Amino acid sequence: MTAHIHDLATADGRRPSPYCWAAKLALAHKGLAFETTPTRFVDIPAIKGGGFRTVPVIELGHTTIGDSFDLAVHLDKAYPDAPPLFGGPQAEALTRFVLGHVMFAMGKIARVIAVDINAALDPETQAYFRSSREKMLKATLEDAAADRDAGVAAAREAFQPLRIMLRKQPFLGGAGPVFGDFLLAGVVQWTKVVGTVDFFSEDAPIAEWFGRINERYAAVLSATRG
Template sequence: MHDLTLADGRRLSPWCWAAKLALAHKDVAFETIPTRFIDIPKIEGGFKTVPVVDLGEATVGDSFELALKLETDYPDRPPLFAGEGGVALSRFVQAQASFLLGKMSRAMVLAIHDGLDEETQGYFRTSREKMFKATLEEVAAEPEKNIAAVKDALTPIRILLRSQPFLGGETPLFADLMVAGLFQWARVVGAVDYLAGEDRLAEWFARLEARYGETLARTNG
């Protein structure tokens, strides 16, 4: 698995974390290849993002598509979707996770930039400033406001966790793993602790750690 990396080897992408958690959920052993942003175009197959996973004879370049393939290839192992309805609802969670990613990244963008090697920093600054239509310094200028926006956006997840231990119900599904990838990403970068003061979310993440602690501990691959 091609796994996005910072200069010191810490693994970066929330979608890569979701993919690794999905592999662990299905009890599929994996190895990672540290991959910089600027190395992604060099991956055979013309991929633009990671994770890129070689699974049997197939190469999968998307964490959601990987989860679908794992569900098909390993039907006798714990489910990631629990049926077609679960797939459809998980796509909604994927959209929510993408929305959260945009908000969470604002308070983290400078820490990510500073953690990259010099060559990759140039790419990251150019691409993210184009994305945000502002300098990285401007994006990160109001961290308290940015963090408050994330806290507000997490409200639906807090409400759901009042009545069940996981987003998937009594056991975690891929919906949980996508959102967990965001919190793991923030924890690895270390700029913001989005679980601080979040009792219900922190308890949910602790339940995931109890299941996937070995995978989450592999912060350098």
């Protein structure tokens, strides 16, 4: 079966969404093929006739799932013999903590690059993105990014828990990657696809960990335009 993902896209077709990347890595981890539809922020409400507010929206046969974490839970239940994304209910629960870490770190990165993401959108999408993100950031996109060096430093610091863990093991999953790795890798991939600020290439623990994921899923991560 080939899954179908409604995948966030910029005006030039790049795919920035961290959660869409996590979903694509999760499908690949289970050995499932997928295709994508480039989707602008303003197109999300019309997906499948309505009812979705965020992407990824993933169609798997007759099942439609509107959340990357829910997708991973579904995949572990539906494909128990393929490599695990969690490996059990405790690991699934603990991965919610990783999601919290991801959301915190994404907030720091967004302050720096939301203005750059906006520049990569078409005018209709820019109007939506600017008003929604300025509410979230409680600042104009330009003001949020004004002290770029401090913003980058804060974003890098937010990844310290991952660096500390990587002193002991190569992946969140131990010897191999699990969904928690894919959530965090989606954030790194987001920064690479937006491409205006290099947060991690000089950051050895994180660059090497991302490299290990890229070794396994290069075909997925290199498809930056779907």
